[in-house]
Amino acid sequence: MAKIPENTDELTDFIIDDVLYGLELDPVDSERLLSYMRERHEHLFGPHSTYFVLGSYESPFKYRLDKALDVLNHRHDAYAYLLATQPDLCVSDKIPDLKVKFFLHALYADAIPLILEHDTGGAVAEFGRVERPTLLDRTYLFPRVLEERYDDxxxxxxxxxxxxxxxxxxxxxxxxxxxxxxxxxxxxxxxxxxxxxxxxxxxxxxxGGRTPLYSGLITDSLVHLESLDQCFSWTTTEELEEQLSHVL
Incomplete structure (x- = not known):
């Protein structure tokens, strides 16, 4: 699907075809999915700007996510949040609930800032998900030290x-x-x-004692986002806060 689902039928089709790849939702799971959407209606569809912030939850990297939340939430009428702070989606065991929950929030966020500091863990999986056409135009990537700025x-x-x-x-x-x-x-x-x-x-x-690096597959995608003016490198936390001004 190349556009955001505009009604419950389109949303159900999207979840089945583009997220679950044909795995059927039984009537109970369908109702739970719709109930989740109704409960989050004000959050997902309110008049405020929503920023779905992605990145590594590991220490010390989560510190940068928290700083990004602070910066974005200081904007007028804005709500920036992490997936982990949102209610769980209760569906049957055969349904990957975290994956469905991710796409429900990503589909209706006004912007998706992703803070990347290494090429392992959940942030990389999220990176693969937001490259879909439905999400890409609202995604802003912030890789740490993609470029060297202090080599002079x-x-x-x-x-x-x-x-x-x-x-x-x-x-x-x-x-x-x-x-x-x-x-x-x-x-x-x-x-x-x-x-x-x-x-x-x-x-x-x-x-955190990690040897940071980005694989060739990651850097190739970074080049793509750079060409779209949606990729902004940073080194220090203060630079990250400044670069977040690019998020619309």
């Missing part, structure tokens, strides 16, 4: 810039420890009291 040494004059560069190196450098040591030396040349251990601890706290 003339920019490395403040503690914030040094830390941002450390995060970039964690994503792009093979010999991270050596590069962090060189970066710490650069910081000391600028009169900044930052050690290699300081930078390593900061990177670990930001990335």
């Amino acid at each position: 040494e003339s920019l490395l004059t403040t503690q914030d810039a040094i830390r941002a560069r450390a995060i970039e190196l964690a994503y792009h450098a093979d010999n991270l420890n050596e590069r962090l040591a060189a970066l710490a030396e650069r910081a000391r040349d600028q009169g900044l009291d930052i050690s290699t251990q300081d930078l390593g601890s900061y990177v670990d706290s930001e990335l």
Whole structure:
């Protein structure tokens, strides 16, 4: 289906054909589905702008989701939310309830910001789902450190810039420890009291000890979203907050 379902019949057809791929809904499940929609009517179809925020719920990455919610909810007449905070959809065991619940909310959100920091976990599955034509035009992708912005040494004059560069190196450098040591030396040349251990601890706290990367399949799709002006790279949480201004 190339458009958002406009009535209950279209919605049921969409769920069966595009989400469940022909798996039939029995009358009880159909009624539960419609009941869920009725209960969420004010939330899904109200006059406010709704932002369905996607990304990793793992620590420390969820911190960035919470910051995105704060930024978007400060807009006038806006409601930004996570899927986990919405009521569960109670259907029979044969129905993938979380998948159906996801699409019910994604179909009627005004915008779908997806914050991406690595290529594993639920955020990647969500990325695959929002690439559907029905959802793509309302999707805004925010990958962390897709581009390197602090590779110019003339920019490395403040503690914030040094830390941002450390995060970039964690994503792009093979010999991270050596590069962090060189970066710490650069910081000391600028009169900044930052050690290699300081930078390593900061990177670990930001990335939860994970070695971040994006697979070729992910980066290929990122290029697609960039060409549509719907992909915005960021390094620090403050930059993410600024980039969220692109969400309409």
